Amino acid sequence: MRDSFISMDIFTNPKKERVRITNAWEQFITGEDLDSTVRNLTYQSWERSLKHGINPLHGMAPVILPKDKIQSTYPNNHIFEKILPELKNVAIDAGHLIVFCNNNGEIVYLDGDSALKRKAEKMNFIVGASWSESHIGTNAIGTALATGMPMQVFAGEHFCQPVHNWVCSAAPIRDPATKEILGAIDLTGAWNMVHPHSLSTVVSITQYIEGMLQKELDVERFILLEQYSNNSIKNKNSILAVIDRGNQVIKATPLFYENGWIGKNNHLIDLDNLTFTLGENARWESEKRDGKWKFELNPYFYQGKHIGAIVNAIPPSSQVPKVNSTKHTFSSLIGESTKFKSFIKEARTLAGLDLPLLIEGESGTGKELLAQSIHSASQRSSGPFIAINCGAIPKDLADSELFGYEGGAFTGATKGGHSGKFQQAEGGTIFLDEIGEMSLNLQTTLLRVLEEGELVRIGGKHPIKLNIRVIAATNRDLKKATENGEFRLDLYYRLNILHLKVPSLHERSGDIPLLLDHLLKKVCRDLGRPPLTVDKKALEMIESYEWPGNVRELRNLAYKMAAKVQGNVITSMDLPEDLIVYFSRKQFGYPAPIVSNQENQSLHPTFHPHEITESAFNTSSLKDQEIQTILTVLNELNGNVSEAAKKLGIHRSTIYRKLGRNLTSNDNKYI
Structure with a gap:
């Protein structure tokens, strides 16, 4: 049956068809002209298999996917898990194996008849194995993924001979937003169980899954529409568009349509022409009829999942530098560890919530970089980002610096008055770094501003409404500081509505x-x-x-x-020497030295190797500990300096230099 997705209809004899197809396969792999026809889809797949260098006689699917990666390989596991019971019933009722694979052709789920599973294991038809065309040649899974169409492959239509006793039917699953293939569903059984309805069953399952994905997409688009409304209310003069994961415009300022920036496919034309992922912050310039426009794309995450983006358009006439604008986005944050990726996922989620956020973390962990990334990914990204080190503001200037003053409020005041940092952050984010160092008096004023959402300048009479987001950061334990009376408990709870702990x-x-x-x-x-x-x-x-x-x-x-x-x-x-000593002591089982950044500590070695005891390692001098480590290793190696140097990872001359007068030519213990 030419140009068909199924291998045969119900009127064809499977035994005769198997012989005919096998003969055609033999002629193809030996380079002979085919006596009988095969489907175009099959023939084209055979040709691709040859180009991939697949051995048709001994092909075996490789096991690629580690067990610990299987659950994370499919982005919509929650949907797949809902239909697992139904899939298992379908397989058992049909006398087949039911399979789900990711878009690489790697099997992530397999169930069905137990006896059939044992037979399938002999050809590596197991979880973790790749059944892409590039690894195992023509098969329903690999060919469906390669062509993007449903496919049934019967007996000798499989490119590899070890699979000729099987029949399989597969259909791809597409993301309704991006139209990309997410994976495939497959039914596999013995060749004599071939039936055209098998492919129909698989197609029905994939359509059901795609229907569930479409419902999720509808919810995502509703959330994005809400974000558009919120942004439009907060920034009435903004020119923006909100798009889903597939670059479909959900809603946009009329100017986007009037200027022809949205194509017939309802995509932003610029995004179709630029190369970057919609899940990362991006900025670009585009020459339009009235000059050079700037565009900012900020991805939007909901419950840790990227669901779309907000695009702000900045006209040529209003392209003035932002006050203290951000330099960093989430793409600036480097790390692949499980703990870090989980942390970033949480931070992306909190970026979309317009609520106060408290960031805690040790010094040097990058709290301001994180705050900038959150601002850049938030609905306030087109507004200013104002950073303040609360521990560096002189106490007598703190009120005027943060909240501003009116002209003539005090001697030396600027004639026209001064906008404080909070006013400068209007429409954007204010970042209060080292919030734990803020004085108690200033904490009281800050609490009132946060509670009321307005401030009164020094010397002023009328309150000024504020539209800002507050992000605070500290390397102190603020909860403990409240217990010690060093930080206001009510301010702590006001700032700690959302919380992040930087690892x-x-x-x-x-x-x-x-x-x-x-x-x-x-x-x-x-x-x-x-x-x-x-x-x-x-x-x-x-x-x-x-x-x-x-x-x-x-x-x-x-x-x-x-x-x-x-x-x-x-x-x-x-x-550096302190790092070498730290490693050496840890490697050889001695208590690690107290880590210190102090340098040039005094060195007074007055002991010899035979005098070293375990208590000697309790000294607080880092260089003394360094000497002790070297001497201990020398003792273990009977004084062989060359071997000690190798074991410590340093040069032998370094040992002589560090031990100084402890190593003399008269001391023949060291060689």
Whole structure:
């Protein structure tokens, strides 16, 4: 049956058809002319299989997907889980195996008849195996994904001979928003169970799944429409459009339509011509009839899921620099560890909520960078971002600096008055860094401003309404500070409506190589020097360190290495001494030294190796601990300096220099 998705109709004899197709397959793989016809879809797939270099006699599906990745491979698992019971019943009733695979052709779910499953295992038809055309040649899963169409493959139509005893029917699942293929549903059984209704069943299942996805998309579009309304109310002069994940315009300011910026397919024309993902912040310029317009795209996340974006258009006449505008977005945040990715997912969700947010985290974790990213991803991204270090404002100027003053309010006041930081943040975000250092008197004023949503300037009589979002940050335990009377409890609860705890670098140690590589590239560009890489030993030492200064301390290391290292590779001998000692003590099971950033501590070694005891390691001097580590390793290696240097990852001359007068030519214990 030519040009058909099914292998045969109900009137065709499966036994005779199997023989005919097998003969055609043999002629194809031996290069002979075919005596009988095969479907065009099958023949084209055979040709693709040849180009992929598949062995038709010994082809075996490779197992690619690790077990721990299976659940995360499909973006709509919650929908798939709802229909699992129905899928299992379909398979058992039909005497088949039911399979779901992702868009790479990797099987993520398989169920059905137990005896049939055992037979299928012999050809690696198992969870985790890839059945894409590029790995196993013509088969219903791989061919349906390759063509984007439903497909039934019978017996010898499979490109690989080990699969000739099977028949399979598969249909792709498409995302209704992006039209991209998400995966496929497949029914597989013995060749003599072939029936055209198998493909109809699979198509019905995929249509049901796509229907559920469409309902979710409808909800997402409703949420985006609400965001459009909210933004329009808060920024009445804004020119904006809101789009779904597939670049479909949900609603836009009439100017978008009048200027022809929206195409016939209801897409923003610029986005179809530019290359970036809709899930990241983006800015671009476009020459229009009345000059150069600027556009800002801010992705919108709902419950951790990217559902669309808001696009702001800035006309040529109003392109003035923003006050203290942001430099960073979520794409600036580097990390792939599970803890970090979970944290970023939560932060993206909170970015879409226009409520006060408290960020807690150790010094150096990048709290302001995070605050900027949240602002850039929020509905206030087109407004200003004003950052204030609450611990750096002089107490006598704090009120006027934050809340402003009227002209003549005090001696030396500017004639026309002064807008404070809160007014400067109108329509945008104010970031109160080190909020825990704010004086109690100023906390009282701040609480009143937040509660009332308005302020009165110094010397002023009339309240000024505010439309801002407040993000505060601290490296202190504010809850404990309230218990000690150092921070107002009512202000703490007012700021802590939403909360984020930034993970320390130690908690996300798996990200250190990625961060260090990023920092080294940036630093080397800044200093105009050739790129640097880190050898295995040095990287192992860097990863073992506690990093009390977090990313800031890692950045400082990158600068030190870029300034110090002459070649192109950072070795263990190039690293700072305190880091080397830390690694050595940790590696050899001694208590790790107290991490300190203090340098040039005094060195007074007055002991010999045989005098070392466990209590000696309790000294607070980092350099003393360094000496103790070296001497201990020397003891273990019977005084062999060369071997000790290798074990510690330093040069032997470094050992002589560090031990100084403890190593003399008369002391033949050291060689």
